[in-house]
Amino acid sequence: MRRILRDLKILILANLWLVPVVAGLVGALFYFVAPPPPMHARMATGAESGGYHAFAERLQAELEQQGFELELVPSRGSRDNLAKLGAGEVELALVQSGQELTLDDEARKSISGLGVMYREPLWLFTTRKVKFERLADLLELRLAIGGEDSGTQAVTAALFAANRIEPTAYPQQWQALGGSRAADALLARELDAAFFVGPAENALIQRLAAEPELRLVSLRRTEAYLARLPYLSRLEVGEGMLDMANNTPDRDIVTLGPVATLVAGESFHPSLTPLILEAAKTVLKNGSLLDSAGSYPAKPPLSLQTLSEADYYYDKGLPILQRYLPFRIASLADRYIILAIPLLVLLFPLFKAIGPIYQWRIRARIYRWYKHLREIDQQLYKGQLNGDISAEIERLEKLEDELARVEVPLSYSSELYELHMHLRYMIERLHAVQRRQAAIPAP
Incomplete structure (x- = not known):
């Protein structure tokens, strides 16, 4: 045993030169490796009573289980979300599809799409006395077209523009109201009709669907709209889908709607992409009244550039290490493995020279x-x-x-x-x- 220990001592002393060499290479590994991604991000969500905020709260709770803090920043709507994203006030934002088309090329290049979270139907609720066939029937009605800078107003403005109708020509009857303010005015009969955008499960939409004196109407000529507004999609809503007790809608209807898209700004760390998308997948795994289970998240619209990490997620799923390890550990391991390979390539001839x-x-x-x-x-x-x-x-x-x-x-x-x-x-x-x-x- 003493002989073995002596031989080992001689071997170590004969190769002490390796210590500073290996120390230098390991030091270079830690110096050049990219820092780990932050475990905090801010997301612009729209009004606290809206569908975006409700989804963001569920996403926030899911990410919290991974030790990730998602700070929710209320806003006036999709346009405001894009403004906050461009100003660097937030790293993430929920944006209604089509809103990116309002940006110039430079501003659009500064944002990236992470994925579509769900579809957002456009709902037109009217009082029972209103007869509606097409948008022109709304000209003389007291109508809420959505709040300023909101996604609702963006969609309604696009629909009216397709019909060559200018909302500013009807300042007395049409009001820039949205959300709970428009719902309260409609229920108080201060409005004859109002547009809303949001998922079918949204508390505000459910509240209106449960009101027997209101009616949910169908939009006609959807194919003509889709040909002019490709960022919208056609949605079929079956009889009683929103409220079976009140049979809302009272017949099968067709409507249009954009999709809620999760968008990242330049300050967003791309390595967080699989963490965010996997959390969204968990939140959306059961689907909704209009979206089947497992349909979302999905690839973002072609009008948005996509992060390579998002493309990898949709094509192959989570990175291998993140399938078996917590995100923080997997992220660190992934970074060090990338640089450890060239380190081993350098160390191999050194260790080969030991003999x-x-x-x-x-x-x-x-x-x-x-x-x-x-x-x-x-x-x-x-x-x-x-x-x-x-x-x-x-x-x-x-x-x-x-x-x-x-x-x-x-x-x-x-x-x-x-x-x-x-x-x-x-x-x-x-x-x-x-x-x-x-x-x-x-x-």
């Missing part, structure tokens, strides 16, 4: 003694050995004693003993020369 260098270092302990023996041998051969031979013999005998204290691994003992033999051989040769010199009579 030859170790062999050279051990043999150097033995072979350095041969230099003096070689010098004496050459002097004997040329007859140039000067000085006192006795002193040289004494020096070699001291070297022999020192050699006895040299430690080498057991596998190199044969070479050490050969040196002992050669050293003794040289001492005997000097003794022979000394005897010959003593036998020669003085002149």
